[in-house]
Amino acid sequence: MNSTRRCFVRFMMSTKALVPGASWPCSNLGPAAQILRTFRVSGTVAKKKSRPVRTGYDEKPERERSLVADDDDDDDPFERAAREAGTKAAFDGLLDVFVRRDVRRRGHVEFIYAALRKMPDFGVEHDIAVYNKLLDVFPKEVFVPRNFIQRMFNHYPRQQECAIQVLEQMENYGLMPNVETKVLLVQIFGEKSHPMRKYQRMMYWFPKFKHANPYPVPLQLPRDPVDLARFSLNRIAHDLDARVAVYQFPSTEVSETGEKVSRPHVVGIQSPEQRRLLAEHNPSRPVFVEGPFPLWLRKTCVHYYVLRADPLPPEEKVEESIDPERSFFYPLELDLDLDRDFGDLDSFDVDEVEEGPVFAMCMAGQADQATLAKWISGLQETNPILGRTPILFRLESGPRELQQATESEPEPSAEEEPLHSQGMKQ
Amino acid sequence: MSLNRLVTLSRRVTWGSLIPLFGPNGKVVSNVQFRRLFRTQTPSLAFAKDLFLGKVNKAEVFPYPEISREELEEINQFVAPVEKFFSEDVDSQRIDREATIPPETLEGIKQLGLFGIQVPEEYGGLGLSNTMYARLGETTSLDGSIAVTLAAHQAIGLKGILIAGNEQQKAKYLPKLASGEHVAAFCLTEPGSGSDAASIQTRATLTEDGKHYLISGSKIWISNGGLADIFTVFARTAVVDKDGQKKDKITAFIVERAFGGVTSGKPEDKLGIRGSNTCEVLFENTKVPVENVIGEVGGGFKAAMNILNSGRFSMGSATAGMIKKLIELTAEYAATRKQFNRSISEFGMIQEKFALMAMNAFVMESMAYLTAGMMDKPGIPDCSVEAAMVKVFSSEGGWICVSEALQVLGGVGYMKSYPFERYLRDCRILLIFEGTNEILRMYIALTGMQHAGKILTGKIKEMKKGNIGVALQMFGKKLRDSISTKVDLGLTGKDGVVHPSLTESTKKLEENVHFFGNTVEGLLYRYGKTIVDEQMALKKVADVLINLYAMTAVLSRASRSISIGLRNHDHEVLLANTFCSDAYYKNNFLMTQLQKNAPENNDDSIKKIAKDVLAKRAYICSHPLDRTF
Secondary structure (H helix, E strand, C coil): CHHHHHHHHHHHHCCCCCCHHHHCCCCCCHHHHHHHHHHHHHHHHHHHHHCCCCCCCCHHHHHHHHHHHHHHCCCCHHHHHHHHCCHHHHHHHHHHHHHHHCCCCCCHHHHHHHHHHHHHHHCCCCCHHHHHHHHCCCCCCCCCCCCHHHHHCCCCHHHHHHHHHHHHHHHHCCCCCCHHHHHHHHHHHCCCCHHHHHHHHHHHHHHHHHCCCCCCCCCCCCCCHHHHHHHHHHHHHCCCCCEEEEEECCEEEECCCCCEEEECCEEEEECHHHHHHHHCCCCCCCEEEEEEEEEEECCEEEEEEEEEECCCCHHHCCCCCCCCCCECCCCCCCCCCCCCCHHHCCCCCCCCCCCCCEEEEEEECCCCHHHHHHHHHHHHHHCHHHHHCCEEEEECCHHHHHHHHHHHCCCCCCCCHHHHHHHHHC | CHHHHHHHHHHHHHCCCCHHHHCCCHHHHHHHHHHHHHHCCCCCCCHHHHHCCCCCCHHHHCCCCCCCHHHHHHHHHHHHHHHHHHHHCCCHHHHHHHCCCCHHHHHHHHHCCHHHCCCCHHHCCCCCCHHHHHHHHHHHCCCHHHHHHHHHHHHHHCHHHHHHCCHHHHHHHHHHHHHCCCCEEEECCECCECCEHHHCCCEEEECCCCCEEEEEEEEEEEECCCCCCEEEEEEEEEEECCCCCEEEEEEEEEEEHHHCCEEECCCCCCCCCCCCCEEEEEEEEEEEEHHHEECCCCCHHHHHHHHHHHCCCHHHHHHHHHHHHHHHHHHHHHHHCEECCEEHHHCHHHHHHHHHHHHHHHHHHHHHHHHHHHHHCCCCCCCHHHHHHHHHHHHHHHHHHHHHHHHHHCHHHHCCCCCHHHHHHHHHHHHCCCCCHHHHHHHHHHHHHHHHHHHHHHHHHHHHHCCHHHHHHHHHHHHHHHHCCCCCCCCCCCCCCCCHHHHHHHHHHHHHHHHHHHHHHHHHHHHHHHHHHCHHHHHHHHHHHHHHHHHHHHHHHHHHHHHHCCCCHHHHHHHHHHHHHHHHHHHHHHHHHCCCCCCCCCHHHHHHHHHHHHHHCCCCCCCCCCCCC
């Protein structure tokens, strides 16, 4: 990761290298990976076309040089700046450098392609201002068609295509263009250009889809594991009456022997309805603690556990009959031998598979039985029946190892977290 | 049905001729009597229920019930001092402000005998009939707090003893209750139980010696809870079933405050009827002797239903009394208030409001006294559906009328220094207590559906089986209906019971009744017993039925007035015709909505809207100023 960024920095600083972006080693990143393919195509097109323009520079040695430099050149001041300073500032700085360097903006198409690809490395792929600044790299007014013939044909196709790629990448990251984008596009390509059409289509569809997800996940998930668990559990339970209980806050203590003992968080959720179901559970039948089950929140995966029981066998089911002496004011059922007419059965024929009840859910910092037992003992305070019911732990090991592996890693920095979790996904 | 029997029992018991029968061990004999009566079929008149079959039982509602000349004189004698008392000695504003009825006012009410209006004379009450009770209710309703205090005392509080209590209980408790020395309260509602008997938590356990029950539990929102000395308490008791199983059943008890362990909480601060005392009542191991069980152990559910069902009819006359008073006050204002050099009573929109108030008062009154008259008929018909209809119509009409009156008054109506806003606050409770209007609509509609369903089941089943004869019969009927819109149910014409000047309106009623019968049949065909879950359809059914009953009541009353030449009977005819024509179109619309696939029916969409809102428990639309880009 670092090497590619370094590479980009060097490219930016090198006055000679204009095209090597097309051949750089890249770490592919989610939606960016898709973009990459089209980039390559345009990149090669760009190369072929721009070759006559660039004179005196051989491509291959340049690439080799940068590759070599990647491995050892660690004390390049710009690279360090990119690593140490806020990466957005660094990226902006690089764009500024390019814009200032040449009034003709020579090679800006290649530059933009390269920059697009590197955006995730700088953590600016979700920043509309950066995209606008990138579009600002295009020289203004020169690509605006001036007569009907120009308007009829694809005027400056390479540039238009490049701008479309910028918009495309925004689209892939779910980023909506703003008025500034529009003004830029009008300035660069004119009112009826292809990028402008793309902009208009985006502005047509994006608002329509913006709230298509009835269960939106915030862009920034809570950092605190307890808060994250609270959020995730509320999301799964989807019952407004369900209450989250924190059975144990994460803490680290130094024991008498001098060892560090860390207590993982244990957060659970239960609704009154679930409590009622549990109270009605036959204590001679076991309940199960099962998990971990994955829950994806954008690029983060968390795991949860459920407390459940098997569905009642048919012979234990009790038909609930309505007590005729129940409602003081009106009859709850009619004593008639008439069923609903076939023509008024408006329900669908749904084949229902019966599942056992889920009594509670939890998330824990550690996936061992001891931690989950804390949850169960916490639940027992509100559900005394658990004291009389056998509880079986049916824990799978798979995701646990994964979780341990991630825990052993150093705390990821803010910008790197999505990437890091993406790694988990792969 | 069982109300009939219980009331019959109580009547027979109170008539005195039967008293010697009971002898020294009256309780045993009364039980025997009880059982025997259970088997007897009392003649059950069912006007409202028959409307579900498209029939008008004209004998029941025509002619309009009358009271004898002597009775009229008697009631007028009662009413005059009560009216005087309410206009001179009752300071409603003070009662409302101080949220309590002053003791001297209560004393005055007691001396007038208003605490025992329906208690038989031999127990020291006034022993008045339902009709006369309704007449007195008209006057007592001039102060909402007093009306509710009285209603809680005698319409429900002591009603249990009156209709289901045995001789000893009556002799012991009724005299003091009738004189007002003791105040009664009805303790049913609990924190977790409004109309659901299954969630009653108060428990009565039999002591080891079998002579007492220990009652523990809390009851909330008990009217007169702080004043009462005698409580009718409903509690769970363990009862051994027919098949030997132990089951929890509700039992009614007479509990004296003197038994100990009874505490009442702080009076609730309410929106209206502020002078009436409403509070929580706590029972902690209150020792109640077994003699104080009302009816039989485990029979509390039926007793509660009967008490509740019988307590409602008077609300119609009470509301009508209030509106009549309000019309006087408002008309005075409208006639004197000048705007643009014209008194506002000249404006059409103001006139409309007075017409509405007059019409509503007229309809309520007609319904209330028709129902009271039916209840006073020998044989004790079950008028619970009619009483519920009176309650629903009058509480809603009352609310609209008070609101319109306030509108006429403008700013004056909104000020606390005038009495009008108090009327508005007081009358809001009418839609809520004694069974909310929603629940009563369910009762009205389902009782009728049950009645009609029993009779129509066979026919509908035949039709569903594809019996060609029945189907053809149905088709023929439909064809006939579509060709001629004339329906003759015998109210007009040769054997008619309605005055000719009301013929038009009567035809409308007949047409509505006929269409209603068909609609009910269609609903039963479509939904069968699952109609219970179609609350929106049932609401429409109940509304149509209420309108039909109201139409019948005004036609009957106006016919009588015009026939015997009461003063201003032409005005009555006008009101009756206007109301009938109004209700006719409303009914037609409601019944059109009830047809299958009616485009007028929005129920599915309404359900969906409610579902969306309730899923999020909030108004879910984006703000109109929100943007997405």
